[in-house]
Amino acid sequence: MKSKIVRSPFAIAWERSSRKPKSFGSRFADVCIWAVILLMTILCVLPLLNMVSISFSDRVAAQANEVGLLPVNFNVNAYAVLLGDAQFWRSFLVSVERVVLGTALNMGLTILMAYPLSKHKREFGARNIYMNLLIFAMLFSGGMIPTFLVVKNLGLLDTIWALILPGAVPIFNVILLMNFFKSIPSSLEEAAIMDGATKLNVLLKVYLPISLPALATISLFAIVGHWNDYFSGLLYINKAANYPLQTYIQQLNIDVTKITDVSQLKAVASISNQTLNAAKIVVSTIPVLLIYPFLQKYFTSGLVIGSVKE
Structure with a gap:
């Protein structure tokens, strides 16, 4: 018996409209x-x-x-001054480490929070309590000084974790992924459970493969957020050797404008604040521009369409 191909109404309407002259x-x-x-x-x-x-x-x-x-x-004098400093490469490695660890932690906690919160209250009784706490925390933060005191008392100053842990749970990303999980047909999860899958298997083998567009979006948010953040380095890092890249180049601008030594002035005589700032913007933008093409192909919708027949 030949199987009948089921076509969605959207596909039929699109085919009919494409035949008509515009x-x-x-x-x-x-x-x-x-x-x-x-x-x-x-x-x-x-x-x-x-x-x-x-x-x-x-x-x-x-x-x-x-x-x-x-x-x-x-x-290329501005780039020679910027890239010729050994501190630039140390700060670059600190930023790379922060992006890798921070993005991994953000994604792990976001997925583990968004999945249960996407369920109905009858499946997860404390759902509304957690949602109210998340929304309250998103609207009202503890403030800069209390956060600094917490980081200091935990002994995290001048460590990479001081840049990562305060923003470990991006609440906005949790809400985005939670809403995406809600849009996935429940019949997919029911079919997997009937085949003997556990909740963890459903999350890893059903929800995550379907959620690649949402995961790519929030991972890009996390990467760009960690890479572009300079203020955390000013707050929690005292040693210049531990500065992330954005904090380093922000401080570099301050140092250049206050140069008084004659030998240093001769070394930077061929550049200005405008050329140095432009070089900093270009250098700090390149890694994000290199990452984006690998995630851009996932910025599409409709992966769920046709995955199950209701």
Whole structure:
């Protein structure tokens, strides 16, 4: 007996609409949408190109605001000063360690909290209590000074864990993933349980593979959050050798503006604050730009469509 292929109403409607010739109004709407997308793309790309051009330009041209989309008097002096410092590479490794450990901890705790909270109250009786506590904690924090005292009393100052543990549970990400778990058909979990799967097996083998778009989104949030954060380093790190990258380059700007030694002034005579700041922005952006293409393919929806027939 031949199996009948079940097609969704959406697929049938899409196929029928694609056969019909588009009207003038429909084509005009498409042109307007593409024009808006193109304009938004240009608005996002032009500032980045300007920063790249400033970082490769001469200090005089940068200070005179003569740099547009192309470098003026091309040079790499700002990058030589930035990358030639051994502290830069130490801070870079600290940031990489923070991103790896922090993202792993964030994702683990987010998944383990979002899964039970996505269940109905009859399955998880304390669900509403935990949700109220999470929402309260998201709206009202303990404050900077109490948090600092907690980190200090735990002996975490000047350690990598001082940068990770205070934000170990990103509540906003928990709510995002919880809502995504709620959208997964319950029949998938019921079928897995009937086959003898435990709750942990259901989470690992059913929910997580289907939730790749949501997981990719919140993992990118965690990566960018850990990578771009500089204020935690100012609060919890006293030794410059333990600074994360963003804290280091923020302090580097302060140090450069206060240089008084003649030999140091000669070493940085070919750069300015504008070129150095532009180089810092470019260098700190590159890792995120390299990670994004690997996660971008998961930023799609509809993985659940067709996985089960209701």
